[in-house]
Amino acid sequence: MVARAxxxxxxxxxxxxxxxxxxxxSSSGGTSFTGFCPNDPVNVxxxxxxxxxxxxxxxxxxxxxxxxxxxxxxPGPADFKCCLPGKTPGPGPNTNCGPSPVSGATVSMxxxxxxxxxxxxxxxxxxxxxxxxxxxRRPGCTEVPFQFPMTEAQASTLLQSDLAPAQSCISAxxxxxxxxxxxxxxxxxxxxxxxxxxxxxxxxxxxxxxAGQDPNTVxxxxxxxxxxxxxxxxxxxxxxxxxxxxxxxxxxxxTAHPPTC
Numbered sequence: 001m002v003a004r005a006x007x008x009x010x011x012x013x014x015x016x017x018x019x020x021x022x023x024x025x026s027s028s029g030g031t032s033f034t035g036f037c038p039n040d041p042v043n044v045x046x047x048x049x050x051x052x053x054x055x056x057x058x059x060x061x062x063x064x065x066x067x068x069x070x071x072x073x074x075p076g077p078a079d080f081k082c083c084l085p086g087k088t089p090g091p092g093p094n095t096n097c098g099p100s101p102v103s104g105a106t107v108s109m110x111x112x113x114x115x116x117x118x119x120x121x122x123x124x125x126x127x128x129x130x131x132x133x134x135x136x137r138r139p140g141c142t143e144v145p146f147q148f149p150m151t152e153a154q155a156s157t158l159l160q161s162d163l164a165p166a167q168s169c170i171s172a173x174x175x176x177x178x179x180x181x182x183x184x185x186x187x188x189x190x191x192x193x194x195x196x197x198x199x200x201x202x203x204x205x206x207x208x209x210x211a212g213q214d215p216n217t218v219x220x221x222x223x224x225x226x227x228x229x230x231x232x233x234x235x236x237x238x239x240x241x242x243x244x245x246x247x248x249x250x251x252x253x254x255t256a257h258p259p260t261c
Contacts, residue, residue: 008077011036011046016059018076020047022145028075030058031161032145035138045145047075050164052082055098055259059083099171100256102163106186109247110159110193113240118149125230131155133193134162163189169197175210176258184215185256187223187248194240195226219248 011017011033019037025047026032036046049058058074064083073082085098114133120141123129128136130144132155137143146154166189174180180188192200200206205222209215223245227237 007037007040007044008080010060011048012038016057017046017048018058018060018080019044020076022047025075030075031157033143034145035143048161049074050161051101056082056084057098098259099164099167100182100185100259102167102186102189103182103254103256105183106190106247107156107159107163109186109243110163110190111156113190113194113236113243114159116152116155118151118155120148124234124236132159132162134158163193165197166190166193166200169201171257171259173197173201173206174257177212178209178215178257179255180215180257181252182254182256183250183252184219184248187219187244190244190247191223191226191241194237199226216249220245223248 007019009019011019017030017033017036019040021043022032022045023043025045028047028049030047030049032045032047034045037044052058052070052073056070056073058080061069061079061081061083064081066083066085068084069081070084071078071081074080111132114131116132117130120128120130120136128139128141130136130141130148131150134141134144134155141148144150144158146158150158170185170188170192174188188200188205191205203222204225205218208218208222224238224241227233227241229237
């Protein structure tokens with residue numbers, strides 16, 4: 001059994017990452033998080049890198065379900081590798097691919113919704129938040145690997161990391177027979193980032209898409225329902241949903257779902 005929270009070992013609490021020095025992490029393009037390597041020196045933190053290769057994620061080789069790994073793309077020890085999607089024979093979309101990244105236009109839209117905040121503050125429903133909508137997991141946002149006040153560039157890096165779970169759940173929860181362009185996909189990732197994957201997964205929106213209903217109709221009817229925070233209709237959420245609907249309905253020739261490798 002591999003020891004948890006040990007140098008070059010897995011992060012604790014099931015967090016996907018490796019415990020290495022912050023300098024090694026940043027030099028390899030990773031992001032360091034505090035609190036998941038508690039038994040190590042202060043400069044050793046949990047390093048994650050959600051994207052590597054073509055649709056891959058950095059993880060320990062013995063946890064890579066596809067068995068398709070690549071070296072030299074991830075920080076840390078030799079057995080912390082890029083786990084790539086499995087190979088699917090034949091032409092067409094590869095259903096084993098990782099989630100598509102959102103477009104730059106999607107990121108810009110989300111930044112417009114969230115606005116930049118350099119120090120932790122309480123959002124309209126009383127949740128501690130920082131950067132571009134980063135929901136703090138620890139008091140004072142101590143898991144964030146940057147000092148406060150943070151810069152906009154640091155907040156952008158944090159946002160890219162925060163978007164990865166929303167990209168994953170939208171990609172995983174919508175069946176591959178549903179085709180979405182980059183704007184449709186981006187609008188749904190923005191929504192899932194805002195409401196949480198647990199809420200998006202069990203929603204009527206996802207159910208209707210998977211049932212084969214027209215995506216534009218579904219988005220126009222379902223997204224505006226998600227306008228409440230703390231049991232109250234919030235004007236900011238009404239505006240956000242309306243803009244997500246408009247973005248969803250913006251034509252694009254670039255397909256984002258199902259993902260391709």
